[in-house]
Amino acid sequence: MAHSINDKLSILIFFLSIALAGPAEAALISVIVLLITRALAPPFRPLAQASRRRFLPVFLSLVLLACLMTIVNGLLLQEGEVFTVAGLSLYEGGIRFGVKTGARLLLIATSLLVFFGSVTIPHLASSLQHAGLPTQIVMTVLLTVYFLETIPERITRIFSAQEARGAPVRSRVDRRVRSFLSILAPLILSGIVESIERGTALTLRGYRAGTRLEFEGGGESRLSGVGKLFIVLSFFVFILAWVLP
Amino acid sequence: MMSIVFEDLHFAYPGSDPIFRGVNCEIHPGEFLLLTGSNGSGKSTFLRLLNGLLKPSRGNITVEGMNTRETATARLAAVIAVTFQHPSDQIFASTVRGEVRYGPKNLGRSNADTLAAQALDLFGLAQYADMHPYDLPASHRRLLTIASAVAMGTPFLAFDEPSVHLSQPERLLFLRALEALRPEKRTYLIVTHDVRFFRPLCTGEIVFQDGRVHRRSGGNARPA
Amino acid sequence: MGPSVVATDLTFRYFAASRPVFSAFRVNIPGGSRCAILGPAGAGKTTLLEILSGAAASHYKTAIADGRVTIGDKTHIPIPHEVLFPRVGLVLQDPSVQISGIRHTVRSEIEFTLENLGMGKDVRAAKVARILERFSLTHLADRHPYRLSGGEMQRVALASIVVAEPDLLLLDEPANALDERSRNELAGILRSISPATTIVFTDYTPEFALETADRFVLLDNSTTRFEGTRDEFLTALSTFSALLPTEGIV
Numbered sequence: 001m002a003h004s005i006n007d008k009l010s011i012l013i014f015f016l017s018i019a020l021a022g023p024a025e026a027a028l029i030s031v032i033v034l035l036i037t038r039a040l041a042p043p044f045r046p047l048a049q050a051s052r053r054r055f056l057p058v059f060l061s062l063v064l065l066a067c068l069m070t071i072v073n074g075l076l077l078q079e080g081e082v083f084t085v086a087g088l089s090l091y092e093g094g095i096r097f098g099v100k101t102g103a104r105l106l107l108i109a110t111s112l113l114v115f116f117g118s119v120t121i122p123h124l125a126s127s128l129q130h131a132g133l134p135t136q137i138v139m140t141v142l143l144t145v146y147f148l149e150t151i152p153e154r155i156t157r158i159f160s161a162q163e164a165r166g167a168p169v170r171s172r173v174d175r176r177v178r179s180f181l182s183i184l185a186p187l188i189l190s191g192i193v194e195s196i197e198r199g200t201a202l203t204l205r206g207y208r209a210g211t212r213l214e215f216e217g218g219g220e221s222r223l224s225g226v227g228k229l230f231i232v233l234s235f236f237v238f239i240l241a242w243v244l245p
Numbered sequence: 246m247m248s249i250v251f252e253d254l255h256f257a258y259p260g261s262d263p264i265f266r267g268v269n270c271e272i273h274p275g276e277f278l279l280l281t282g283s284n285g286s287g288k289s290t291f292l293r294l295l296n297g298l299l300k301p302s303r304g305n306i307t308v309e310g311m312n313t314r315e316t317a318t319a320r321l322a323a324v325i326a327v328t329f330q331h332p333s334d335q336i337f338a339s340t341v342r343g344e345v346r347y348g349p350k351n352l353g354r355s356n357a358d359t360l361a362a363q364a365l366d367l368f369g370l371a372q373y374a375d376m377h378p379y380d381l382p383a384s385h386r387r388l389l390t391i392a393s394a395v396a397m398g399t400p401f402l403a404f405d406e407p408s409v410h411l412s413q414p415e416r417l418l419f420l421r422a423l424e425a426l427r428p429e430k431r432t433y434l435i436v437t438h439d440v441r442f443f444r445p446l447c448t449g450e451i452v453f454q455d456g457r458v459h460r461r462s463g464g465n466a467r468p469a
Numbered sequence: 470m471g472p473s474v475v476a477t478d479l480t481f482r483y484f485a486a487s488r489p490v491f492s493a494f495r496v497n498i499p500g501g502s503r504c505a506i507l508g509p510a511g512a513g514k515t516t517l518l519e520i521l522s523g524a525a526a527s528h529y530k531t532a533i534a535d536g537r538v539t540i541g542d543k544t545h546i547p548i549p550h551e552v553l554f555p556r557v558g559l560v561l562q563d564p565s566v567q568i569s570g571i572r573h574t575v576r577s578e579i580e581f582t583l584e585n586l587g588m589g590k591d592v593r594a595a596k597v598a599r600i601l602e603r604f605s606l607t608h609l610a611d612r613h614p615y616r617l618s619g620g621e622m623q624r625v626a627l628a629s630i631v632v633a634e635p636d637l638l639l640l641d642e643p644a645n646a647l648d649e650r651s652r653n654e655l656a657g658i659l660r661s662i663s664p665a666t667t668i669v670f671t672d673y674t675p676e677f678a679l680e681t682a683d684r685f686v687l688l689d690n691s692t693t694r695f696e697g698t699r700d701e702f703l704t705a706l707s708t709f710s711a712l713l714p715t716e717g718i719v
Contacts (some may be wrong), residue, residue: 121571139571146570154334160298161335165397166322166351182347185337189379193333197566200528204561205569205629206554206585284618284648384510384673410645412509412673413714438648441717 005119005127007227008043010234015111017234021241024100027107034107035059038114046117055113062109066102073098121145139207143198147191158186247274247400247432249295249325253304256287256294264290266456267304274400276463277433277446282453288436289330291453292403295434297321308401323352325401326394330409332386341365341381341389342374348397356398364396367422384415391419395426403434408442416442471667472541472636473500474521479536481520481548483529490516491691493536498684500541501664505678506671508688509712514671515562517688518639521669522559523549540637555586558635562642564626568614575617576601576610579629586633600632604658620651627658638662640670644677656681674714675706687712 018030038044038055046052071090079093121142129138159169162182168175169183223231254268264287272278280288293299294306297313306313309324326348329335338344345364349357365371368388373381378389391407408416423433423446435443440450449463479494490513498504506514519525521540525532526548534547540557549557561567572578576597583593601607604624609617614625623643631638640659644652659668659681672678678685685702687695689712695705706715 120573125571142571157329157331157334160293161329161331162337163298163318164296164322164327164329165335165348165393166319167347168319168351170317170319182337186334189336190333193379194566197561197563198570200524201561201567202569203527203552204522204524204554204559205567205582206552206633208585382511412512413710413712414509416714417711442714 004222004224004227005123006223007230008115008119009127010223010227010230012111012115014230014234014237015107017237019104019107019111021238024103027103031103031107031110034110034114038117044114044118047120052117055117058113059110062106066106069102069105070095070098073101139202143195147195151187154187154190155183158183161186247309248272249309249401249432250307251304252307254294254301254306255303256290256299256301263302263456265294265301268453268456268458270451270458270461272432272434274432275430275448277443277448278435278463279440279443279447279450280434280436280453281438281440281450282459286453287456288453289405292327292329292405292434292436295321295403296325296327319351322348322397322399324399325403326397326399327403328390328394328405328407330405332383332390335390335393336378336386339377340375341370341378344378344389345370345393345396348393352397354398357396360396360398364392367395367425368392369418384411387411388415388419392422395422399431401432401434403436405436406438407435408437408439420446470501471665473539474498474637474667474669475539476517476520477537477539479520479534479538479548481516481525481532481534484531485533489691494691494693496686496693497696498667498669498686500667502684503659503668503682504670504684504686505675505682506669506686506688507673507675507678507713508671508694509673512688513691514673514688515641518559518641518669518671520548521637522554522557522639523552524559526550527552553637555633555635557637557639558630558633559639560627560630560641560643562645564619564622565615567626567629568622570615573613574611575606575614575625578614578625579632582629582633596632600628603661604628604631605654618651620647620654623647623651623655624658627655631662634666636666638666638668640668642671642673644670644672645674652677653680675702675718679703679718 015030015034018026022030038046046055071088074090074095075088077094077097078091080096081092082089083092084090124145125138125142128141129135162179163169167179167182169179170176249272251268251270254265255263256265257263280291282288290299294301294313295308297316297318300314308316308321311321311324313321336344338347342361342365346357346361349360354360362371365374368391370385370389370392373385378386381389387407387410391404394402394404408419411419420442433446435447437443447463450460451458452460474496475498476494476496479491480489481491481494482489494513496517506517508514516525519528520534520538526534527550536547538545538548540549540553568578569581572581579600580593580597583596588596598607601610604627606621606624606628609621609625614622617625623646627640627643644655647655656677659670662668670678670682679699683699685695685697685699686693687702687709694712695702695709697705706713706718709715
């Protein structure tokens with residue numbers, strides 16, 4: 001089931017449509033379904049060690065963010081009944097709204113995480129190219145994804161270099177914030193310099209805008225029955241959201 | 246005691262083969278030591294252990310009485326300045342002067358400006374002080390990272406392959422700067438393949454092989 | 470025999486307001502030679518390679534040039550204004566930049582070059598297999614190009630250019646980040662390339678050049694301080710100690 005990238009893409013679209021148009025309950029259930037699918041269905045397991053390791057912390061911080069949003073909304077959006085929790089006056093309307101938005105954002109983020117964790121970059125690129133996107137855009141996507149992939153390693157290196165110069169990267173929050181620039185600036189500067197060099201390097205190897213790229217490991221990209229079903233279901237979600245009050 | 250002591254140092258990156266398997270040695274004040282060994286013998290890792298960026302898996306490193314296990318890197322930085330191989334990992338200030346002043350200011354040195362000015366002079370960078378570091382040729386950027394370390398005013402200095410990518414005029418500048426720093430009697434640890442270049446200054450050598458110190462020469466304070 | 474490279478009265482600056490990198494510069498590299506361009510940082514070595522490859526004019530739109538550059542029987546006035554690949558190939562200083570990052574194996578990274586040139590699948594496969602063999606990369610063919618040692622990555626970057634069989638091969642400081650073993654391997658590869666290709670490489674130390682090159686040019690401050698054969702270079706070397714590290718050689 002759903003081995004091809006376009007099937008995965010259609011499932012992603014389905015979950016995104018629930019997040020955008022479906023009820024908050026469905027969004028929450030979808031998040032759980034996604035987590036189970038990711039754990040049990042081989043095609044949705046993360047490919048890289050790194051994304052396997054990073055998933056849980058990222059997911060938990062998303063949950064935390066959603067909870068925080070709920071509380072902030074409960075405090076500020078003063079609608080409906082008031083109830084007091086740990087000395088805070090929370091409004092029912094605000095909480096409802098917070099839960100709804102939180103659940104939706106959680107679903108969007110989780111489905112993107114699961115999707116990008118389970119596809120390879122060449123595979124994604126070949127699919128984008130099949131879909132008729134211009135090569136220049138596909139190339140830009142590829143180089144961007146490449147850069148994103150290198151960021152954690154770069155940050156570690158920059159972190160070490162600045163810490164070795166006495167930068168307070170691990171001390172009190174206010175001092176840490178001030179040393180933030182010393183991490184961000186090398187990241188951006190070296191990123192810009194490198195992307196210019198990469199552009200030059202590509203043309204030096206005969207790459208021209210418009211050259212059709214080929215991708216190994218492109219694998220299966222046709223839309224199976226399962227994929228089509230999910231596309232139809234996505235439409236269905238939107239239609240339901242339109243028709244139902 | 247202004248020394249660095251390694252006792253039964255073991256280290257492995259998680260999930261990898263051990264890099265150090267029982268390193269024992271002592272580095273005395275005023276030494277000018279070359280750290281050598283084949284690629285992958287752990288020379289760069291050694292520098293990261295020295296300033297506490299990495300912690301030993303077993304054994305201890307004591308820098309001026311501070312155990313690196315229990316001391317934050319930002320505190321060890323007041324005693325030992327380390328430069329790494331990629332200048333682009335550290336350069337962030339908008340002027341050459343700002344870059345050199347960053348280290349001593351972090352350490353709260355009251356004479357940060359003087360330290361920075363001296364280091365710029367020493368490395369022939371004073372003429373570029375107001376330029377953006379990225380407007381310097383790459384080899385001068387490397388000198389800039391070395392100058393930034395020297396400006397921190399630490400008793401220990403550790404450089405990772407500092408002479409790589411330096412062409413002859415910068416090499417001569419670098420040697421002259423090290424000569425001029427001699428009276429300050431600081432301690433140098435230099436990871437390098439370029440033994441010939443540092444020969445005139447060095448007082449000893451530590452050769453790593455198979456996770457241990459294969460050979461240690463020098464070992465006493467630098468001769469007068 | 471590979472093409473000769475002649476620059477006559479070359480003037481080049483990156484911006485109208487900037488200091489000229491070259492002014493009235495001349496150099497003459499005989500066809501089929503393995504020529505080392507030596508000199509300190511900032512002497513203009515990299516710029517010269519960028520000019521010859523066509524990258525200078527094509528990437529720095531603000532650049533201003535004058536003079537004449539002749540590669541083989543083709544004269545470019547004032548300099549090549551588009552990238553001349555595959556006739557001229559330039560291997561950049563940092564191999565990790567030259568490697569595209571969009572391919573997951575060494576084999577397909579090298580093949581990428583040939584795809585850009587529009588070659589068919591079978592021709593590509595044969596050419597890639599041959600170059601992997603020649604550059605001792607066959608055992609690494611299925612590895613990720615970024616999970617290689619510095620020396621191996623340098624060989625992949627070189628292979629990704631040489632696979633297109635350029636007549637003029639330019640290399641920017643190919644040896645300086647390599648340990649001794651990788652340097653020897655690289656020297657062997659460069660020596661194995663036939664005189665049908667002219668090779669020009671830069672360096673700021675003479676050691677690798679003395680093992681590899683048969684023609685020497687010394688640049689200082691954007692002018693040609695020396696041009697000649699290996700023997701002539703060795704004789705003159707002791708007078709260059711302010712520009713090149715000569716300890717242990719002279």
